[in-house]
Amino acid sequence: xxxxxxxVLDSINNKISLLxxxxxxxxxxxxGVLGRDQEGEYKxxxxxxxxxxxxKAGNIVFRNxxxxxxxLRG
Numbered sequence: 001x002x003x004x005x006x007x008v009l010d011s012i013n014n015k016i017s018l019l020x021x022x023x024x025x026x027x028x029x030x031x032g033v034l035g036r037d038q039e040g041e042y043k044x045x046x047x048x049x050x051x052x053x054x055x056k057a058g059n060i061v062f063r064n065x066x067x068x069x070x071x072l073r074g
Contacts, residue, residue, distance in 0.1 A: 004012075062068040 060071065062071065
């Protein structure tokens with residue numbers, strides 16, 4: 001039975017890590033190309049603004065459907 005030295009194991013782990021990084025990069029590229037919106041790309045500032053707004057808690061609470069409709073109409 002042959003045992004691998006630590007140097008060989010480190011080399012293999014390094015190569016696997018590099019392959020994982022390349023696979024992630026390629027996957028990101030493919031998704032970016034295939035998932036491109038037909039209307040074009042959004043501005044990064046708009047995306048940041050939307051994400052920031054989505055992370056904040058809302059300040060309007062609806063108790064029932066009447067109050068919800070009142071807010072929509074008013």
